[in-house]
Amino acid sequence: MKTRPKSGGFTLLEILIALAILAILMTGLLKIAADNTRNLWHIENKTIAAIVAANHAAHLRLAKDKPEQDDGWETQAGRRWYWQTQRQVTTTLGLWRYRIPVYLEGDKEPYTELIGFIPEAFGEAESTDEKNTETALDQAVND
Numbered sequence: 001m002k003t004r005p006k007s008g009g010f011t012l013l014e015i016l017i018a019l020a021i022l023a024i025l026m027t028g029l030l031k032i033a034a035d036n037t038r039n040l041w042h043i044e045n046k047t048i049a050a051i052v053a054a055n056h057a058a059h060l061r062l063a064k065d066k067p068e069q070d071d072g073w074e075t076q077a078g079r080r081w082y083w084q085t086q087r088q089v090t091t092t093l094g095l096w097r098y099r100i101p102v103y104l105e106g107d108k109e110p111y112t113e114l115i116g117f118i119p120e121a122f123g124e125a126e127s128t129d130e131k132n133t134e135t136a137l138d139q140a141v142n143d
Contacts, residue, residue, distance in 0.1 A: 052076055057114055068087045071085070
């Protein structure tokens with residue numbers, strides 16, 4: 001009776017065990033990739049919401065009329081954002097405290113909330129400075 005020489009290949013059992021290990025590892029890698037994608041989406045939305053809030057804080061600083069409350073919609077990065085501004089009383093003289101929460105359309109919780117202090121009379125002081133500058137220029141030209 002002749003015995004066959006042992007071949008150098010893998011058995012079916014070894015291949016099945018290797019495939020099972022590979023499947024477990026790939027499942028873990030897919031979960032990590034999905035979590036990273038979700039985190040990236042959240043960070044991107046927080047960044048865009050912060051830009052929307054900063055834009056409205058800048059509008060408040062430049063506006064002559066500073067509303068007590070305001071709200072509206074804005075489109076940024078292909079998404080609609082709802083923002084609110086609410087003026088709150090402060091003990092600091094000459095400053096109003098504004099709270100600006102920003103929501104992604106359909107969300108109940110804000111993605112970000114900016115709190116800023118805005119001078120009450122910024123527009124008046126600016127126009128007074130402009131008038132003084134214009135008067136000084138007019139006098140210099142006339143002299």
